[in-house]
Amino acid sequence: MxxxxxxxxxxxxxxxxxxxxxxxxxxxxxxxxxxxxxxxxxxxxxxxxxxxxxxxxxxxxxxxxxxxxxxxxxxxxxxxxYFDQFPGMPTKFSYEELKTATEDFTKKLGEGGFGSVFEGSLKDGSKIAVKCLEGLSHIKRSFLAEVQSIGSIHHVNLVRLRGFCTWKSKWFLVYDFMSNGSLDKWIYHGVREQILEWECRKKMILDIAKGLAYLHEECRQKIIHLDIKPQNILLDDDFNAKVSDFGLSKLIDRNQSQVMTTMRGTPGYLAPEWLSSVITEKVDVYSFGIVLLEILCGRKNFDRSQPEEESWHLLHVFQKCWEQE
Structure with a gap:
């Protein structure tokens, strides 16, 4: 030794x-x-x-x-x-496996600040979505946070992390494929002609709430997502909603009532508590509330296309309605 x-x-x-x-x-x-x-x-x-x-x-x-x-x-x-050596843990894929599965990363599903997502199929025929992260230390932190937070937990309203891969300066996360994409493509009336039925929207709201309740109350450690927004809610074939993208998530012990951390998330969905940098899982509840209002109203939280400037912010609209009883 x-x-x-x-x-x-x-x-x-x-x-x-x-x-x-x-x-x-x-x-x-x-x-x-x-x-x-x-x-x-x-x-x-x-x-x-x-x-x-x-x-x-x-x-x-x-x-x-x-x-x-x-x-x-x-x-x-x-x-x-070594996650792939224990039952129930994510599989460690080789780069060649993912390259083959995605047909050399040719079917791009989308692109965001943390990287690109590609469609693929495994040898057993199951469809996957592969997120490719590249480069700097904050990308590595996002990768580690994702695997650490949802690598070993399973819930019907959380997108399943199938596995991961590291190759040179690239980091890959492999998920179940969600055929109906992200929630934002369906709830804004100005984006799609098809407007979801009220029962469908109600079920989506309940699905998201169940996923968050599981993260906050039923895991060994509390998992605070910190970036709940329509783009991070994915829909399967039957429009079941599943919480995804845990790259900003924070794990805290159950005996901790609050945690101090640097501000992270998306403007428009950030709770007021972020101003003090001392947060609890309630920051996810605030973000969920904004998403709920967007689902009900069929518009974005901030929308410059509204005819009057005072209507640009959805919360201002609700505040005005409340003041007018």
Whole structure:
């Protein structure tokens, strides 16, 4: 074990060392890794395993805390690589599998601030949607948040995360395909000719509420979504609504009544509590309320196409109606 650690320290190209042993740590197998995510190629199921991560030498107390945070997040990333080895956890796909499934990423379903989404089919015939995230650290955080939050939970009103893939600077998330797309394509009267029946809209509202109630009340840790909006509500063949896109989500312990975090989400759906940066799961309830009003009214929360400026904001319309009884 000690020799494995020293060998990596003396090798400039080594970024991490992985030591496996069965019964005695004095003898085992050592793997020197030039890339962190090549740890997936190491079969650790029948062994006790230790990981040694090379970090820059620090000279101050403050820097040591920074390194601790980096190492902690890195170890969290390692855990993701082994999710596919346990029943019920997301599968780790290879890049070639996703390339084949999406016909070389030719069927684009949409594009947003975090990347593009492509349609695909797996070998068993099931249809999937593949989200491709590229680049910077905030993209990595989004990827990790998504896998961590919904990787092991299942609910009929949450979009199922089938698996994930990491390849070079790209991060892929694989979901069940939702044939009717996102809610925003159906509820704004000016966008589609087909107006949903009231019973259908009522069911969608209940579906979203059930999904959020599960996240807030029935998981081991509370999961605050932090970006509830029509674009993040997907519809299946039967117009069942499912909450999706957990890239901004926050996990908090059940004994925590509130959490402090930097502002995140979409303007128009942000609760007033964000001004203090101290939030609870109620920020999702506020966003849900805005979505509910949009579903009922068939218009966006902020709509410049309205004839009068005082009608641009949907909440102002409701406030005026309330004042006029």
């Amino acid at each position: 000690t020799i494995c650690k020293q060998t990596c320290q003396n090798n400039c190209s080594c970024k991490a060392a992985f030591f496996q042993y069965r019964l005695n740590a004095s003898s085992g197998r050592c793997f020197l890794l030039s890339e962190i995510f090549t740890m997936k190629t190491v079969d650790a199921l029948d062994y006790t395993a230790l990981a040694f991560i090379k970090v820059q030498k620090v000279t101050s107390h403050r820097s040591s805390h920074q390194v601790a945070r980096v190492v902690g997040s890195t170890i969290g990333s390692f855990v993701l690589l």
